[in-house]
Amino acid sequence: MMRKSIAIDMDQVLANSYKKMVVAYNEAFGESLTEEEFLHGTKKSLDPSKEKRFFELLNEPSFFRDFEVLDPDSIEVVRQLNDHFDVYIATAAMDVPGSFHAKYEWLREHFPFLNTQNFVFCGNKAVIYTDYLIDDNPRQLQAFRGQGILYSMPYNEHVDGYVRVRNWKEIGEYFLKVGVEK
Structure with a gap:
């Protein structure tokens, strides 16, 4: 069979993944979002000026490792x-x-x-x-x-x-x- x-x-x-993403987002943009706020869609609704910078952070070769x-x-x-x-x-x-x-x-x-x-x-x-x-x-x-x-x-x-x-x-x-x- x-x-x-x-x-x-x-x-x-x-x-x-979102636990580290929210920390990176907050550090990069001087924000204080909680993981819950981030999970509810902040990542998907970034303004264009932040979106490019955030993608660059995520695309770092070691970002997903830990x-x-x-x-x-x-x-x-x-x-x-x-x-x-x-x-x-x-x-x-x-x-x-x-x-x-x-x-x-x-x-x-x-x-x-x-x-x-x-x-x-x-x-x-x-x-x-x-x-x-x-x-x-x-x-x-x-x-x-x-x-x-x-x-x-x-x-x-x-x-x-x-x-x-x-x-x-x-x-x-x-x-x-x-x-x-x-």
């Missing part, structure tokens, strides 16, 4: 999923091309049991042909052809039409329901 496959987004699903793991349970759940599924990491690294090496190193550090041949650095995830995609970005899920699973974040609260998970324990439970024995 052929194993099913899961693609997992990296930023704000495995890695807490993110915290978003949910400590993710490591064990991904390890268990990897025993039953073909697991891929699908990250939209084309949005920040300077991030490739740092993202690769981060994944190797935190998920050393994953096959590096299953790391996919892409833009539009319509090119991902797995059975499932776990992502926080509804735009990426719209383009995906399999079962989209929306990782809940404040900026996607209003989105319906997908299986929604709030943490990695819920992801583990979801895949138990679809037939994975741990």
Whole structure:
């Protein structure tokens, strides 16, 4: 029997990217936004004069290297999923091309049991042909052809039409329901 496959987004699903982004934003522009304010859309609504400078900060080769793991349970759940599924990491690294090496190193550090041949650095995830995609970005899920699973974040609260998970324990439970024995 052929194993099913899961693609997992990296930023704000495995890695807490916004925590460092809000610090960088506040330092660069003399602001004092909270992580919650930033998560609700500040990054997406930057004025053009700040947007270019902020992108330059994100595009620094080491920026993505030291993110915290978003949910400590993710490591064990991904390890268990990897025993039953073909697991891929699908990250939209084309949005920040300077991030490739740092993202690769981060994944190797935190998920050393994953096959590096299953790391996919892409833009539009319509090119991902797995059975499932776990992502926080509804735009990426719209383009995906399999079962989209929306990782809940404040900026996607209003989105319906997908299986929604709030943490990695819920992801583990979801895949138990679809037939994975741990």
